[in-house]
Amino acid sequence: MTFRLLNINELESTILSTCGAKTVLKKITCSISLIVSLSMAKQKIVVLSGAGMSAESGIKTFRDADGLWEGHDVMEVASPEGWARNKELVLDFYNQRRAQLKEVKPNPGHFTIAKLEEHYDVMVITQNVDDLHERAGSNNIIHLHGELRSIRSVKNPTIKQYHEGDIKLGDFAPDGGQWRPDIVWFGEAVPELERSIPHVMEADIIIIIGTSLQVYPAAGLIQYAYKAKQVYYIDPKPKSNYELDRTANLKVIEAGAVEGMSLVYDELVS
Numbered sequence: 606m607t608f609r610l611l612n613i614n615e616l617e618s619t620i621l622s623t624c625g626a627k628t629v630l631k632k633i634t635c636s637i638s639l640i641v642s643l644s645m646a647k648q649k650i651v652v653l654s655g656a657g658m659s660a661e662s663g664i665k666t667f668r669d670a671d672g673l674w675e676g677h678d679v680m681e682v683a684s685p686e687g688w689a690r691n692k693e694l695v696l697d698f699y700n701q702r703r704a705q706l707k708e709v710k711p712n713p714g715h716f717t718i719a720k721l722e723e724h725y726d727v728m729v730i731t732q733n734v735d736d737l738h739e740r741a742g743s744n745n746i747i748h749l750h751g752e753l754r755s756i757r758s759v760k761n762p763t764i765k766q767y768h769e770g771d772i773k774l775g776d777f778a779p780d781g782g783q784w785r786p787d788i789v790w791f792g793e794a795v796p797e798l799e800r801s802i803p804h805v806m807e808a809d810i811i812i813i814i815g816t817s818l819q820v821y822p823a824a825g826l827i828q829y830a831y832k833a834k835q836v837y838y839i840d841p842k843p844k845s846n847y848e849l850d851r852t853a854n855l856k857v858i859e860a861g862a863v864e865g866m867s868l869v870y871d872e873l874v875s
């Protein structure tokens with residue numbers, strides 16, 4: 606259903622064309638049913654997920670391990686400088702992360718988010734590079750920081766393709782550029798940010814889950830929650846940042862993703 610502003614004459618002709626209503630009583634009945642159908646349009650939920658979302662699936666978070674990502678200094682494996690220093694190490698790191706996807710499964714928290722689509726218009730904006738939201742059945746997902754199952758040319762970020770196996774030094778894209786992981790590294794632009802902001806602005810409800818709120822601009826997205834009547838933040842060790850401290854209607858749920866999503870689902874769907 607699309608919404609637009611109508612003046613009174615347009616409203617009258619909408620009622621006439623929708624219900625063919627000519628008498629006053631029929632017009633009133635028609636107006637009521639139009640209002641009811643408008644109010645039945647699904648409310649919009651935006652889920653902002655981070656590494657903690659996948660912790661109960663067995664994928665390690667980043668900051669829980671003293672700033673190391675699977676034993677590596679993050680600047681070694683997730684920055685253009687690290688890439689320039691040691692391409693083989695970086696390729697190998699992401700080859701391992703990609704291979705790990707075959708050993709892990711979405712957890713009940715991922716499935717609960719997908720199930721919300723039965724009742725709400727749901728958009729998942731994730732910092733995660735795994736594919737667990739997809740495999741749980743969520744249909745609308747933005748990967749702010751890229752995806753493990755996508756690779757791109759070092760010469761041209763728009764030359765990309767779906768990829769399951771390893772990438773080796775000397776594997777080239779059609780433009781002759783070395784293939785690299787299609788991951789947004791520290792210091793690189795976040796092209797999906799622009800597409801994400803309007804979703805946060807339109808959200809009636811926001812669920813922030815499993816993020817330490819340290820990586821910007823993702824951590825600042827909550828500042829665009831202009832109309833959200835409820836914001837949930839689920840994390841067993843909740844953090845804060847400048848934007849969250851200024852968020853209205855915030856409810857912090859100190860729990861893991863599975864338990865926290867179950868509580869939020871019961872509240873939203875009861």
Ligand SMILES: NC(=O)c1ccc[n+]([C@@H]2O[C@H](COP(=O)([O-])OP(=O)(O)OC[C@H]3O[C@@H](n4cnc5c(N)ncnc54)[C@H](O)[C@@H]3O)[C@@H](O)[C@H]2O)c1
Nearest residue numbers: 655656657660666667668732733734735815816817861862
């Ligand atoms: N699964 C992945 O794709 C993955 C994994 C590690 C890191 N990363 C990348 O590293 C960056 C890390 O930033 P971040 O804020 O997403 O993660 P982070 O590691 O900085 O923070 C993780 C948060 O998850 C919380 N957490 C731990 N266990 C949890 C659970 N069971 N349920 C819910 N929350 C739990 C922690 O308390 C912490 O606040 C991101 O940019 C992301 O792309 C991705």
